[in-house]
Amino acid sequence: MIVVEHRYLGHSGLKVSEIIFGNWLTLDGQIAEDTQAACVRAALDAGITTFDTADIYSRGHAEEVLGRALAGIRRESLVIATKVCLPTGPGxxxxxxxxxxxxxxxxxxxxxxxxxxxxxxxxxxxxxxxPLEETIRAFADLVRQGKALHIGVSEWTAAQIEKGQELARPLGVPLVSNQPQYSMLWRVIEPEVVPMCERLGLSQIVFSPVAQGVLTGKYLPGREAPAGSRADDAQGSRFVSRYMSDTVLERVQRLRPIAEEAGLTMAQLAVAWVLRNPNVAAAIIGASRPEQVAENAAVGGRRLDDSIMKRIDEVLDELVDRDPAKTATMFAVMPAWRR
Structure with a gap:
């Protein structure tokens, strides 16, 4: 039986499932809506209660699909998160x-x-x-109006989070979370963001724990990307391309025996790895098939021991990026509105 545990989000009383179903690329117009709905049902069946989306995903269509998929589910049993900032129109x-x-x-x-x-x-x-004051006051007003219960950020630097919290706390609406990219290969939040968040009472809700699919082991050195995979897709390949060198892919294959000895799939090992960080409240997973949801949810409650963590570090070693200056650099350029 799958047991997805729940963790408190920052210093708030809100609990989120440690596995969150996210609908960035997977629900961004890439798969049929009935399959998308099946993935959401699989998430609910697996005990996932938290769902993450954003207004920019597929120009609002992803939110619509999620809304329809969750229709009829007791609202109080769900935690729904969305985001604002990136372009939603041409104006x-x-x-x-x-x-x-x-x-x-x-x-x-x-x-x-x-x-x-x-x-x-x-x-x-x-x-x-x-002005950051304008931003935080707008969020605070939404909380007071009951339209948002908690506020968080995504891909902010440590200094930005510190200033935001400084403004939010006096208004009674402290920031409770940061949503950064984080994986075995991408650890830029560890030197500065995580320590700052621990001090200020924010948790991490991390995305891309499997490094855009690279840490699942499906991409092999010296071979073309499988048809239909993210690296084979025009949109997805923009984000996965930096991991597609034979050097990286060969090292990732060395993780396979570690996963097998732990009784995990490669994807599960990657998700369990990010959940080992005590400042991480949850890992966001995506899926194009319901069985992928069940596979990732099955890692719920599993904890990697120190010896496994050490072996992973020994395999990846110099390939790991820990430069805090790269926070949000993958997405630093605000994308243009696409009709």
Missing amino acids: PNDRGLSRKHIMESCHASLRRLRTDYVDLYQAHRFDGNT
Whole structure:
């Protein structure tokens, strides 16, 4: 029986499932809606209670699909998170963290998700063009209006998180989470972001724990990417390409016996690895098939011992990126609106 455990989010009383179902690329128009709905049902069947999305995913379509898939499920049993910042239209105010965009985007997300409130509303990126005071006050007003219960950020640097928390706490709406990229290969949050969040009471909700699929072991050195895989897709390949060297792929294959000895699949090993970090409340998984959801959810409650963690470090060693200056650099350029 799959047991997905729940963890407190930051210093709040909100519990999230340690495995979160996310619908970035997998629900971003890449698979049929009935398959998407089946993946959501598989997540619910596996004990996953937390779902993450964003207004920019497939230009709002992903939120609509998630809203339809969750229709009829007792709302109080779910934790729904979405995000705001990246472009949702062609206009000059259709992006960023201005009060106007935050308010309008929140209302649009609620309509698409078919709910009166979201449990977690997150700043998808930092907006250096808007006064942070304006951003935090807008989030605080949404909390007071009952349209968001908690607020968080995504891919903010340690300094940005510190300043944001400094402004949020006096308003009674402290930041409770940060959503960064984090995996065995990408550890840029460890030197600065994690220590700052531990001090300020935020948890990490990490995305891409399997490094865009590379840590599943499906990509083999010297071979073309499997047809239909993320590396074979025009959109997905933009994010996975930096891991596709034979050097990286050969090292990843050396993780296979470690996973087998632990009784885990490669994907499960990668998810269990990020959950070993005490500041990580949850790992976001995506799936294009219901069985993928069940596989990743099955890692719930599994904890890697120190010897396994050490062996993983010995295999990957110099390939690991720990440079905190690279926080959000993969997504630093705000994408243009696509009709």
